[in-house]
Amino acid sequence: MGDLLFLAHRVPFPPDRGDKIRSFHLLRHLAAHRRVHLAAFADELRDMDRPELAAFTASQTIVRRSKSQPMAALQALVSRRPLSLTAFDDAAMRRSVEDVLARENVDTIFVFSGQMAQYLPVAPRQRVIMDFVDMDSAKFAAYAEAAKGPMRWIYAREARLLKAFERAVAERADASLFVSEAEAALFRRETGAARVHAIENGIDTASFDPSAPFERVPEGGALIVFTGQMDYRPNVEAVTWFAEDILPRIRGACPQARFAIVGRDPTDAVKALAGASVIVTGEVADVRGWLAAAAIVVAPLKLARGVQNKVLEAMAMARPVVASTAAAEGIDHDGTIAVGATSAEMAEAVRLLLSDPRKATALGDAARARVIARYGWDARLAQLDALIGLPLVLGEAA
Structure with a gap:
């Protein structure tokens, strides 16, 4: 069994916000079964060095994301691509991914978030597990409905281009994951994609326990x-x-x-x-x-x-x-x-x-x-083991 390349749009540590909580627990779970190489972006300088991740990774490539929103927007208009992608389009990350795939015996690529799917090989030899988490194009479509003037056009454009990208990625992936069955069903309905699965978020109930040791805040009544x-x-x-x-x-x-x-x-x-x-x-x-x-x-x-x-x-x-x-x-x-x-x-x-x-x-x-x-994490992620171990062409979505 070969190694696994884990692509993430943010360094999956510390698990202190929604996306990083999910990506950290996925990484930790996968590392218990496979040798994992991590390639991720850092939003902050302090995320450039996270020694805590050494326990879960055979190698780490962290790229500082510094592209401005105006530059990403200009690139999106010129290239006719979604801003969600151009904001995370980085030559250093592309070279790093190519280097890991050339150097290591990777047979599975796990992509966390749609922004990172642009780093997949054109014709992957590896099994591809795509964790969209949510259907981002639907989020921008909802923004468009509520917006007025130029912002309505901007959001509608993002929704349309992103939906086409999501559909194309799902066609290439051996499994597409979403955080809830409702989100997975929406994606199937909107894109016609197969091999779509729901893997829900969990919670560390030993840490998030009212009797656990943590610094207390004075109670303020109501x-x-x-x-x-x-x-x-x-x-x-x-x-x-x-x-x-x-x-x-x-x-x-x-x-x-x-x-x-x-x-x-x-x-x-x-x-x-x-x-x-x-x-x-x-x-x-x-x-x-x-x-x-x-x-x-x-x-x-x-x-x-x-x-x-x-x-x-x-x-x-x-x-x-x-x-x-x-x-x-x-x-x-x-x-x-x-x-x-x-x-x-x-x-x-x-x-x-x-x-x-x-x-x-x-x-x-x-x-x-x-x-x-x-909602214990072990129970929520158990079905991931079967997906990682499946042959390169999965059956129809359950």
């Missing part, structure tokens, strides 16, 4: 917490909606309620939300302290794809969760989180839980039990 990467558009839209439309409804009945936005790189729009009833923390060393201090954890995402790690983490920490319909859609929660579709429904769900601590505690305990039973 503290409502949101966690996430705060320069990511869906997260920005979510906290803006909550702070401006939902929180005032809650504070009408519960004046002491405060909203904490916990996550790195808050945009100016997010920072502007800070005030007497809204806390913007920026990057924190350990999100578990804030989750443990929360009376309620919310996930008011208007646009969400697949399984939301932020929701699984809150459930594992035995916190009562109130999620939007979109945020809850990919999670098999079996009624252990509260779900609302509108500002009024979200506010009422939070208000009811704040007014009944015993009910809130019971819901949080049920959520943790559900996560342990349903």
Whole structure:
């Protein structure tokens, strides 16, 4: 059995944001079975050297990604390619991938995220496992529907070109993976692709455990917490909606309620939300302290794809969760989180839980039990072993 080349659009460590959590656990799982070579981009200088990954890799190639958005946009227009691809198009990465494939006995290429599929050989001799995670073209199509003026055209163009690219990649891949069956079904329906599989996200329930050792944050009574990467558009839209439309409804009945936005790189729009009833923390060393201090954890995402790690983490920490319909859609929660579709429904769900601590505690305990039973990483990734061991041409999608 040959080696495996793992391509990732971000260094899969530390596992402290949604995409890096999934890529890290995939890498760790694959490394238990195969000799793995990693090729990944670094967004920050500190990611150029991650010695922790040596335990899972036979070799590492880390390329600093420094291309500006204007340059990537210009290249996208000139080449008639999606901006999502030109932003990650890098000659050094291309040479590195070619070098690994020429030097090592690689029989499987695992591609994490659509941006990295451009580095596949034109006619791969290796088995190709493509983890799209989400259908990115559908995300841009949703952006286009909500946008006006030039941005509507830009998003529609990105959706159209990216969808064609995703379809072409799926035709070449031996398996295409998505984070939920709903996302996989959407991809099959929109592209006609076969060999499409759902491999859901999991959660480390030993680490995300309210009794685990971590630095505590002083509890603030009626503290409502949101966690996430705060320069990511869906997260920005979510906290803006909550702070401006939902929180005032809650504070009408519960004046002491405060909203904490916990996550790195808050945009100016997010920072502007800070005030007497809204806390913007920026990057924190350990999100578990804030989750443990929360009376309620919310996930008011208007646009969400697949399984939301932020929701699984809150459930594992035995916190009562109130999620939007979109945020809850990919999670098999079996009624252990509260779900609302509108500002009024979200506010009422939070208000009811704040007014009944015993009910809130019971819901949080049920959520943790559900996560342990349903979302352990070993159980979620077990089916990956069969895909990696399959012959080069897989059967039809299940």
